[in-house]
Amino acid sequence: xxxxxxxxxxxxxxxxxxxxxxxxxxxxxxxxxxxxxxxxxxxxxxxxxxxxxxxxxxxxxxxxxxxxxxxxxxxxxxxxxxxxxxxxxxxxxxxxxxxxxxxxxxxxxxxxxxxxxxxxxxxxxxxxxxxxxxxxxxxxxxxxxxxxxxxxxxxxxxxxxxxxxxxxxxxxxxxxxxxxxxxxxxxxxxxxxxxxxxxxxxxxxxxxxxxxxxxxxxxxxxxxxxxxxxxxxxxxxxxxxxxxxxxxxxxxxxxxxxxxxxxxxxxxxxxxxxxxxxxxxxxxxxxxxxxxxxxxxxxxxxxxxxxxxxxxxxxxxxxxxxxxxxxxxxxxxxxxxxxxxxxxxxxxxxxxxxxxxxxxxxxxxxxxxxxxxxxxxxxxxxxxxxxxxxxxx
Amino acid sequence: xxxxxxxxxxxxxxxxxxxxxxxxxxxxxxxxxxxxxxxxxxxxxxxxxxxxxxxxxxxxxxxxxxxxxxxxxxxxxxxxxxxxxxxxxxxxxxxxxxxxxxxxxxxxxxxxxxxxxxxxxxxxxxxxxxxxxxxxxxxxxxxxxxxxxxxxxxxxxxxxxxxxxxxxxxxxxxxxxxxxxxxxxxxxxxxxxxxxxxxxxxxxxxxxxxxxxxxxxxxxxxxxxxxxxxxxxxxxxx
Numbered sequence: 001x002x003x004x005x006x007x008x009x010x011x012x013x014x015x016x017x018x019x020x021x022x023x024x025x026x027x028x029x030x031x032x033x034x035x036x037x038x039x040x041x042x043x044x045x046x047x048x049x050x051x052x053x054x055x056x057x058x059x060x061x062x063x064x065x066x067x068x069x070x071x072x073x074x075x076x077x078x079x080x081x082x083x084x085x086x087x088x089x090x091x092x093x094x095x096x097x098x099x100x101x102x103x104x105x106x107x108x109x110x111x112x113x114x115x116x117x118x119x120x121x122x123x124x125x126x127x128x129x130x131x132x133x134x135x136x137x138x139x140x141x142x143x144x145x146x147x148x149x150x151x152x153x154x155x156x157x158x159x160x161x162x163x164x165x166x167x168x169x170x171x172x173x174x175x176x177x178x179x180x181x182x183x184x185x186x187x188x189x190x191x192x193x194x195x196x197x198x199x200x201x202x203x204x205x206x207x208x209x210x211x212x213x214x215x216x217x218x219x220x221x222x223x224x225x226x227x228x229x230x231x232x233x234x235x236x237x238x239x240x241x242x243x244x245x246x247x248x249x250x251x252x253x254x255x256x257x258x259x260x261x262x263x264x265x266x267x268x269x270x271x272x273x274x275x276x277x278x279x280x281x282x283x284x285x286x287x288x289x290x291x292x293x294x295x296x297x298x299x300x301x302x303x304x305x306x307x308x309x310x311x312x313x314x315x316x317x318x319x320x321x322x323x324x325x326x327x328x329x330x331x332x333x334x335x336x337x338x339x340x341x342x343x344x345x346x347x348x349x350x351x352x353x354x355x356x357x358x359x360x361x362x363x364x365x366x367x368x369x370x371x372x373x374x375x376x377x378x379x380x381x382x383x384x385x386x387x388x389x390x391x392x393x
Numbered sequence: 394x395x396x397x398x399x400x401x402x403x404x405x406x407x408x409x410x411x412x413x414x415x416x417x418x419x420x421x422x423x424x425x426x427x428x429x430x431x432x433x434x435x436x437x438x439x440x441x442x443x444x445x446x447x448x449x450x451x452x453x454x455x456x457x458x459x460x461x462x463x464x465x466x467x468x469x470x471x472x473x474x475x476x477x478x479x480x481x482x483x484x485x486x487x488x489x490x491x492x493x494x495x496x497x498x499x500x501x502x503x504x505x506x507x508x509x510x511x512x513x514x515x516x517x518x519x520x521x522x523x524x525x526x527x528x529x530x531x532x533x534x535x536x537x538x539x540x541x542x543x544x545x546x547x548x549x550x551x552x553x554x555x556x557x558x559x560x561x562x563x564x565x566x567x568x569x570x571x572x573x574x575x576x577x578x579x580x581x582x583x584x585x586x587x588x589x590x591x592x593x594x595x596x597x598x599x600x601x602x603x604x605x606x607x608x609x610x611x612x613x614x615x616x617x618x619x620x621x622x623x624x625x626x627x628x629x630x631x
Binding site: 005006008009012013016017018204208209210211212213214215216217218219220221223224 | 438441442443465468469471473474475477478479480481482483484488491492493494495496497498500501504540544550
């Protein structure tokens, strides 16, 4: 009961800071704005709704020759009916006529999806079922090779990909595609928020000179340390759930929720994973929660070691900034490990990573490494708290 | 109930802050007098378990139990107001007391009752919902005193508690200390002689880390202020 009171008191202490609320409000506004920007880029909401209705109607159909022929026939009919659609010079954009026709038909998302698989707008208009799945497979190989995956690693993933039943069912899943597009922004906002909220979790005791009173109180040693860690993790996870939930909520509101049970390749064509979009979303949520806890723990660690909220924030800013950079595929094992950095967890490429980590995929390896890091920090913090707070004086 | 200091020493590189202090402290008000740098704060911090003594022991004997300074039970019996009382500026007075109550392991119901009582005792009930950053120096100090006695401590350590208090508050505070001293070991440090001469049952005078006087105010055959000043003359002349 007392420990719970202390835990609640620590949460209240974190939330009593104005900066926490300002940062959260900015992030919420930012995520909402990103949703609006996406919507405006896709035309007005009436068009998006029309498209959702039309494409949901054909969702569940297998992407086979008949499906592709039907779509092509519809587009060609549109082009015949409206010569203006093909007026654009071919040299300028060979697939423009089809894109314009798809837009007029309210099916631009389907055409864009075909283009994302084939990666050539003209070819996308003429693609056959065989070519479609061959292009998907080739993408896995070319992306994997560019990443630096070995042949053995690629073979493992191709085996998984080949095990997926084909033809795959098409599904309108534009909301999830949009979520993937903005996921890294959400990740950045999340890391920034966690750092602002928790950088002072231990450092504030020194800054505000409350350390002596805390240390001389009954719960001022291990219980307060545990309460601070638990409160920090709770705040971090709550922020993750709010930001991720808001991002999903905004996209679902604008683009509908259809696509949960569809294959991941509907939103990530070059992914070899044999999972549904729904599973992908759940994995992202789990990763977001885990990474939030890891960030909360590392904030607590640096806050305790540096005894300065500013220094803690600076360290995390540097970590987040370093996360932007990619290492060339030639770097071998360093590249492989670099792909597991926490800032990559909320990245759309997570399910396109074709590295293997001792029999594990990147998500399994990330979860294992993050859990080990969390456990190590959790084990070290209470001892370190005693050492830095009392024994060093 | 007694607090036993046995050869307590704190050594820092190049200096001995507290040098082999031994004392048996029983319930009552103990005034710790000494100029700046005499070692009062270091000694108090060691009694609070914030600093580890280089050598020597501090033990609290209570109800047939002997508690070590590092034990949770010892800290449960402890109340402490540091010299530089720190606070969270965005907390209200009430919220701060509730937070300290949680740290002291007081259950919520008792904490609420105690907070209200103490806010009244230290005349902060009207300012209880205002942020501490808006408090005057005296108000902050009174809040510090309130947090120190939240858990009805058996050992109460007050480091320069009268700093920032106006004369009226000083008198009220002395009365409060005298009341608390009936059931607890109250050690309060100051360099203002008038603060201790009216309430202290025992006076410990420190100079350069050692005790130079330990006894009752009445043991001194002259005016306490003159005795105090004379005791420190040597230092000033050096």
